[in-house]
Amino acid sequence: AQKITQTQPGMFVQEKEAVTLDCTYDTSDPSYGLFWYKQPSSGEMIFLIYQGSYDQQNATEGRYSLNFQKARKSANLVISASQLGDSAMYFCAMRGPNTGNQFYFGTGTSLTVIP
Amino acid sequence: DTEVTQTPKHLVMGMTNKKSLKCEQHMGHRAMYWYKQKAKKPPELMFVYSYEKLSINESVPSRFSPECPNSSLLNLHLHALQPEDSALYLCASSQVSQALELYYGNTIYFGEGSWLTVV
Numbered sequence: 001a002q003k004i005t006q007t008q009p010g011m012f013v014q015e016k017e018a019v020t021l022d023c024t025y026d027t028s029d030p031s032y033g034l035f036w037y038k039q040p041s042s043g044e045m046i047f048l049i050y051q052g053s054y055d056q057q058n059a060t061e062g063r064y065s066l067n068f069q070k071a072r073k074s075a076n077l078v079i080s081a082s083q084l085g086d087s088a089m090y091f092c093a094m095r096g097p098n099t100g101n102q103f104y105f106g107t108g109t110s111l112t113v114i115p
Numbered sequence: 116d117t118e119v120t121q122t123p124k125h126l127v128m129g130m131t132n133k134k135s136l137k138c139e140q141h142m143g144h145r146a147m148y149w150y151k152q153k154a155k156k157p158p159e160l161m162f163v164y165s166y167e168k169l170s171i172n173e174s175v176p177s178r179f180s181p182e183c184p185n186s187s188l189l190n191l192h193l194h195a196l197q198p199e200d201s202a203l204y205l206c207a208s209s210q211v212s213q214a215l216e217l218y219y220g221n222t223i224y225f226g227e228g229s230w231l232t233v234v
Contacts, residue, residue: 033220043203045158045225052220091157095221102171103223105157 003027004094006106013082014114020067021077021109023092029053032096034075035103036066039089048090051075082113118142119226121206127232130196136229138189138206147189148223149181150205158205164189165211196233203228 003026013019025034036048051059051066059066067076079086092106119140128134140147146165150158163171164183178200180192189206207225 035222037225043205043228043230045205045207045228047222047224050220050222089155102160102163108155108157 004092004104004106006092006109008109009107010110010112012112012114013079013086015084016081018078018080019082019111021079021090021092021111023075023077023106025073025075025092025094027073027094027096029096032094034066034068035093035095036064036075036077037091037093038086039091039108041088045091049077079111084113084115087111087113119206119208119224121204121226121229123229124227125230125232127234128193128196129234130198132196133192133194135193136191136204136206136231138191138226139187140206140208140224140226141187142208142224143186143210144208144224145186145211146209146221147183148207148209149189149191150207150225152203152205152228162191193231196231198233201232203230 005024007022011019032053034051038046038048049059049061049064049066051068058068063080065078067078089108089110091108093103095103122137126134148163149161151161152158160173161175162181167183167186178195182190205225205228207223209221209223
């Protein structure tokens with residue numbers, strides 16, 4: 001069975017500092033995709049970044065980077081130079097052969113950026 | 116701005132009402148999804164359409180009825196709902212790749228959601 005774990009229910013970070021949001025996963029499939037989404041209080045789920053299981057390089061998108069450690073089965077999101085607008089829920093998700101069209105979502109981390 | 120648009124943004128309905136949520140995407144995606152999300156929880160998959168055909172129904176009660184009139188549109192018809200059905204309903208879409216190595220990288224793009232309150 002697939003499983004995604006986010007162990008940090010809530011995180012605080014000072015504006016302009018970097019923050020790491022943890023995500024670990026459990027799968028026996030060799031092929032899978034890992035995704036991070038941001039959900040502000042308005043409700044929209046915003047796609048941030050993707051990492052494929054066979055990708056050699058860690059994914060980066062602007063201020064977002066994914067620290068992918070395949071052997072440890074972790075895919076942590078790093079946000080650099082935090083901004084007040086980064087305050088939101090962040091979900092890690094996985095998709096693999098046995099999930100079909102489904103994403104497995106973690107329970108989420110609530111990030112608050114402090115001025 | 117999101118390329119998946121949902122209407123209405125907010126809906127309040129009585130338990131005897133019939134209403135519909137609508138979703139539209141113009142990204143050429145051939146998979147469309149309905150998710151339900153309760154406060155402070157991750158989204159839960161309800162339905163998946165692939166090439167306009169229902170491919171996954173996650174044992175959703177029949178008071179929720181999905182419809183995919185064409186490749187760009189997805190509706191969710193609501194009838195005789197219960198107060199516990201109050202939630203954020205998210206529509207999403209993605210490409211469908213035939214090549215396995217690409218399949219798992221198909222990002223799901225979400226709309227802004229419809230906030231439903233059943234009274």
